[in-house]
Amino acid sequence: MELVGTRTKTSTRRRGLAGLVAAVLGLTACSLGDSPGSQPSPGADQVAASLASALEEGTIDGLPLAGDASRAELDYQQATGAMDGLVPEVSVGAITYDSAGTTATVELGQTYSFDQGDWEFTSSATLTWTDNQWLVDWNPTVVHPQLTSTTRLYYERTQADRGSITGAGGVAIVEDRTVYKVGIDKTRVDQAQQDASARALAALVGVDAEAFAQQVAASGPQAFVLAITLRQGQVPPQIGDVAGASALETTLPLAPWSNFADGLMGTAGEATAEAIEAGDGKVVEGDIVGLSGLQAEHDEQLRGSPGHTISIIPRSESQLASLPPATPDASSSSSGTATPGAGSSSTQPSASSSGSSGSGDEQLLFSLAAVDGTDLETTIDLELQRKTEGVLAAYTGELVMAVVLDRQTGAILAAANSPVEESQNFALTGAYPPGSTMKIVTSLALIRRGMTPDSLVNCTETAEINGRVFHNYNGYPSAYNGMIPLRTAVQKSCNTAFMNASLDLSPDELRNAAASLGIGMDLDAGFDAFYGTVPTLDDSVVRAASAIGQGDVLVSPMALAAEAASAASGHTVVPYLLTQQVPASTGQALTESEAAALRDLMGAVVQSGGTLSQMAGVLDGAKSGTAEYTNDDPPKTHSWVVGYDDRYAVSVMQYTNNGGSIPQDVVTALLS
Numbered sequence: 001m002e003l004v005g006t007r008t009k010t011s012t013r014r015r016g017l018a019g020l021v022a023a024v025l026g027l028t029a030c031s032l033g034d035s036p037g038s039q040p041s042p043g044a045d046q047v048a049a050s051l052a053s054a055l056e057e058g059t060i061d062g063l064p065l066a067g068d069a070s071r072a073e074l075d076y077q078q079a080t081g082a083m084d085g086l087v088p089e090v091s092v093g094a095i096t097y098d099s100a101g102t103t104a105t106v107e108l109g110q111t112y113s114f115d116q117g118d119w120e121f122t123s124s125a126t127l128t129w130t131d132n133q134w135l136v137d138w139n140p141t142v143v144h145p146q147l148t149s150t151t152r153l154y155y156e157r158t159q160a161d162r163g164s165i166t167g168a169g170g171v172a173i174v175e176d177r178t179v180y181k182v183g184i185d186k187t188r189v190d191q192a193q194q195d196a197s198a199r200a201l202a203a204l205v206g207v208d209a210e211a212f213a214q215q216v217a218a219s220g221p222q223a224f225v226l227a228i229t230l231r232q233g234q235v236p237p238q239i240g241d242v243a244g245a246s247a248l249e250t251t252l253p254l255a256p257w258s259n260f261a262d263g264l265m266g267t268a269g270e271a272t273a274e275a276i277e278a279g280d281g282k283v284v285e286g287d288i289v290g291l292s293g294l295q296a297e298h299d300e301q302l303r304g305s306p307g308h309t310i311s312i313i314p315r316s317e318s319q320l321a322s323l324p325p326a327t328p329d330a331s332s333s334s335s336g337t338a339t340p341g342a343g344s345s346s347t348q349p350s351a352s353s354s355g356s357s358g359s360g361d362e363q364l365l366f367s368l369a370a371v372d373g374t375d376l377e378t379t380i381d382l383e384l385q386r387k388t389e390g391v392l393a394a395y396t397g398e399l400v401m402a403v404v405l406d407r408q409t410g411a412i413l414a415a416a417n418s419p420v421e422e423s424q425n426f427a428l429t430g431a432y433p434p435g436s437t438m439k440i441v442t443s444l445a446l447i448r449r450g451m452t453p454d455s456l457v458n459c460t461e462t463a464e465i466n467g468r469v470f471h472n473y474n475g476y477p478s479a480y481n482g483m484i485p486l487r488t489a490v491q492k493s494c495n496t497a498f499m500n501a502s503l504d505l506s507p508d509e510l511r512n513a514a515a516s517l518g519i520g521m522d523l524d525a526g527f528d529a530f531y532g533t534v535p536t537l538d539d540s541v542v543r544a545a546s547a548i549g550q551g552d553v554l555v556s557p558m559a560l561a562a563e564a565a566s567a568a569s570g571h572t573v574v575p576y577l578l579t580q581q582v583p584a585s586t587g588q589a590l591t592e593s594e595a596a597a598l599r600d601l602m603g604a605v606v607q608s609g610g611t612l613s614q615m616a617g618v619l620d621g622a623k624s625g626t627a628e629y630t631n632d633d634p635p636k637t638h639s640w641v642v643g644y645d646d647r648y649a650v651s652v653m654q655y656t657n658n659g660g661s662i663p664q665d666v667v668t669a670l671l672s
Contacts, residue, residue: 025348040569044104044127047134051125052090052108054145062419064135066128071324072138074507078319078515079147082154083310088112093122102129108142112366115282115305117330119366121145122574144365145401146312151361154313160304162253162288163373164297165265167380168413174265174295180235180247183226184216191221191246197244201227204236207443210351224248229269231258233564252288253295253302261385263425264415264527264577266293268302272498276414293425294527298376307370360575377579379411388414395662401427401653403557403575407565407649410518410573415558427575428529431554432653435625436493437642438549440563441534443490444594445505445513445600453487453600465544470499473626484488491604493611493624495548502547510546515587518574519555526581531574532559549627557651564642566590567598567621602643612641614661618668619643621648626657641667 018046047064052062060076063069080087093107095639104127113117123145126137127643140147147153159564164556182205189197198216202209205228215227224246231254239245253268255261271279271287282300290299381404388402395418404414415427445457459481463470472495480492488564489497502510511534514520520534537543545551558575565573576582602621605612612622626636639657641664643650652663 005247030651038294041101041129041132042133044097044106044129044134047094047127047136048092048095048104048106049104049126051136051142052092055090055108056087056109058085058087059134060138064133066135066137067326068324071326072136074141074323075138075149078315078323079143079152082152082313084155084157086112086155092210099510103127104134105176106448106484110144112310114368115306116308116368116371117539119310138640144598146363146365148361149323150315151312152315152319153365156309156311157284158307158309158370159287160306161372163302163375164253165302165376165378167378167382167385168411168439170377171382173260173378173380173382174253174255174268175252178232178249179252179254180230180232180249181224181226182228182230182239182245182247183224185224185246186216186219186244187662188246193243197242198225200242201239201245202438204238204242205230205505209474217567241420256382259419259423260389261380261416262293263417263423264293264380264428265489266295266297267291269379270296286383293380294376297527298583302376304373305371307368310365312361312363313367340549349362349459355490366664378577379406379413379579380415380577381413385416388416388670389476390417391666392418398427398507398658398662400652400662400666401430401557401655402650402652402670403427403561404670405565405569405573405575405649407560407573407644407647410562410565410575412558412575412577413648424557425528428527428556428558429587430556430653431530431533432556432638432655433551433553433627434549434555434560435627435638435640436495436624437560437563437623437640438547438553439490439498439625440495440567440598440623441514441517442502442510442547443486444516444590444598445509446501447594447597448509448513449504451486451598453485453597453604455486456483457486457494457497458500459484459489459492459494459497461496462502463499463544464539465499465503468541470495470544472496487601488606490601491607491610498547499544502542502544505543505547507538510534510543511536512588514553515585516572516590517566518572518585519559520584521586521587524581525575525583526578529558529575529577530554530556530594531562532556540547549625557653560640560650560653561649564602564621564644564651567595567602568594568644568649606643612643612664615641615643615664616669618645619672620645620660626662639663644669 001386050063053186054063065072091109091111096105096489106125106127107123110121123142125142127134128137140149144153164172166171184198184201187196194216195213198213199209202212207227212227221226235247239247255265267287268290269286271289271519272282275289276283276285290296331440384404388404392400392402399420400418402416405411406413417424417426461481477492479493480488511520514534519532521531523531535552537546542551546553562573562575572585572587572590574583574585599621602623604610605622606616606619607613611624614624622641625640626637628637630636637657639654641652650667652666654662
C-alpha cells in the first residue's frame with residue numbers, strides 16, 4: 001500500500017475546522033437572504049465544515065449521521081479504500097435550504113493535488129434537520145458525484161523512469177543496470193529447513209548468518225526475505241543448491257562498476273523510512289531514490305514525477321455482501337444513484353478526465369502521465385576517472401587523494417580517494433592546511449604590491465613574528481639564505497622569506513589573492529564541495545603562518561587544483577562538476593600578466609634545483625608542500641603536489657607524509 005507518498009501536496013494544504021467554518025458563513029448568509037424567514041432551524045454551516053474536514057482526514061467516524069452510522073462508515077471505507085490513503089482538500093461552497101428549512105444541500109469543492117496538476121470536481125451532500133440537529137444523510141456521491149452503492153474509487157501510481165548521471169561527452173555513468181535480489185522465498189522451502197537455508201545462503205553471499213536467519217524466522221510465511229542485491233555476474237551459482245534461495249532480476253541505477261566514484265556519485269535504492277518521511281508525500285515505499293552523493297542531492301531531478309490514474313471500478317462481491325441494507329430512515333438519496341449530469345474535470349489540459357475503461361461500472365476519471373527524470377550532466381571523464389581510481393587502488397593502507405581539472409575551464413575530470421576511504425569524497429570536501437603550496441597565493445599578493453619574480457625577499461635563517469620564532473624546513477640549503485629573488489624563494493620553498501614579506505600585507509590581501517586563484521569562496525556548485533577558507537588576518541603571527549599554508553587556511557585537493565589551473569590558463573578558474581551549474585568567481589579576476597609571473601615561479605620548481613625537479617617533463621609548473629596537522633614531536637604532516645601540464649591541472653595529497661614520494665608518483669602515473 002502506498003500510504004505515505006500518495007498524499008502528495010494535499011498533506012501540506014489541509015484546512016482546519018475553524019477556517020472552514022469562517023469560510024462558509026458568508027456563503028450561508030447569502031443563500032438565506034433570498035428567502036427571509038424561511039429557515040426555522042439554525043444554519044447547517046458547522047456540520048458542513050465538519051463533513052469537509054472529515055473527508056480531508058479520511059474518516060467520517062464521529063460525524064452526526066442520519067440512519068445507521070456504522071453502515072455509513074463502512075460504505076465510505078469501501079468507496080475510498082482503494083485510494084491508498086490519498087485524500088482531497090475540501091472547501092465548502094454554497095449551502096441551500098428547502099422551503100421549510102429542514103433540508104440543506106451543501107456543495108463540496110474537492111481537489112486532489114499532484115506535481116503535474118490538480119484534479120478538481122464538485123460533489124454535494126444532503127443534511128437533514130432531525131431532533132434539533134443537522135445530520136449528514138450519507139451517500140457515496142459525497143465522495144464523488146458518479147459513485148454508486150456498488151462502485152468505488154481506485155487510485156494507481158506509476159513510477160517514472162529515473163534519469164541517468166552522465167559524464168564528459170554525454171557518456172552514461174550511472175544508469176539502470178541489471179541486478180539480482182538474492183534471498184529466501186519462504187513459500188519454496190519447508191519451515192523446518194528455513195533456518196539452515198538462511199544460514200547457507202548468508203555464507204555464500206557474505207552477509208551475517210545469525211542476523212539473516214533471525215530475519216527469515218521473523219518474516220511472514222509468504223515472504224521473500226532479501227539477503228543482498230548483487231550485480232550481474234556476481235550471483236554465486238551455488239545458490240541453486242540452497243532450498244528456497246532465489247535471485248530475482250530487476251534494475252537499479254548504478255555506475256559501471258562497484259565503488260566507481262561512489263563518494264561522489266553516491267548510491268540509489270529503495271526508499272528508506274527516513275527518505276519517505278523527508279519526501280514530503282512525494283516518496284512512497286518501493287520508490288527508487290537517491291541515498292547519498294549526487295544521487296541524493298539531485299534526487300528530485302533524477303526521479304521525475306510519478307503518473308496518477310483515478311478510476312471508478314466495481315466493489316468486490318465480498319464488500320457488497322458485508323454492507324448491510326440501508327436502514328428505512330435513511331433519506332431517499334441513500335440508494336447511491338449517481339447524480340444525473342454530474343462529472344469531473346481537471347485544471348490541467350494534459351490530464352485525461354473522462355472515458356470508459358471497461359464495463360458500465362468502470363470509468364476512467366482522471367489521469368496524469370509519469371514525467372521521467374532528467375539526466376544529470378557532469379564533467380567526469382570516465383576513462384580518466386577509471387585511471388585515477390586504478391592508480392590510487394595501490395595505496396590500500398593510507399589515505400591518498402587526487403583531483404584532475406581541465407586547466408582551461410576548471411571542469412572536474414577525475415576525483416578519487418584511495419580505497420581506505422572508498423565511500424567518502426574527501427578529494428572534493430576535505431579541509432586541510434595547504435602547506436607551502438600556499439606560497440603561490442602569497443606570491444600573487446606580493447606581485448600585486450609591485451613585486452616581480454626577480455624582486456628580492458629576505459630568506460633569514462629564522463623569522464621572529466611578534467615574539468614567535470619560525471624556522472625553515474629541515475634540510476633547507478643555507479646557501480639560499482639572505483636576500484634572494486622571489487623566484488628562488490618559491491623554487492627552494494623558503495618559509496621565512498614569505499613570513500617576513502607577510503608583515504607588509506594588509507589583513508585581507510592574502511584572502512583576495514586566494515579568491516583570484518579559485519580558493520576560499522563560498523559557492524553553490526550543486527554538489528558537496530569545499531572551496532577552502534582564507535580568513536581575514538588581523539593577527540600578524542597567524543598571517544605569517546597562513547602565508548606558508550598553516551595558520552587558519554584550509555583547502556580541499558579540488559580547491560588547490562584551481563590554483564594551478566588559474567596560473568596555467570591565465571584567468572581565475574573555479575572548479576565545477578555540473579555542466580548546468582557552473583559557479584562564478586566572486587573574487588578579483590586574475591590577469592594574464594599576473595598569471596605569467598606565477599607560471600615563471602611554478603616553472604622554476606620543476607627546473608634543476610627546484611623541490612620538484614624530478615617531475616620535469618611531467619609537469620610544466622608545480623609546487624610541493626607539507627603541512628603540520630598534529631602537535632606531536634615531530635608533528636605529523638600532510639604532503640602535497642599541485643601542478644599543471646598542457647591539458648590538465650592536478651592536485652594530489654597524501655594525508656600522512658611518510659617521507660616517501662607518493663604524491664609525485666601518483667601525478668606521474670596520472671599524466672603519463
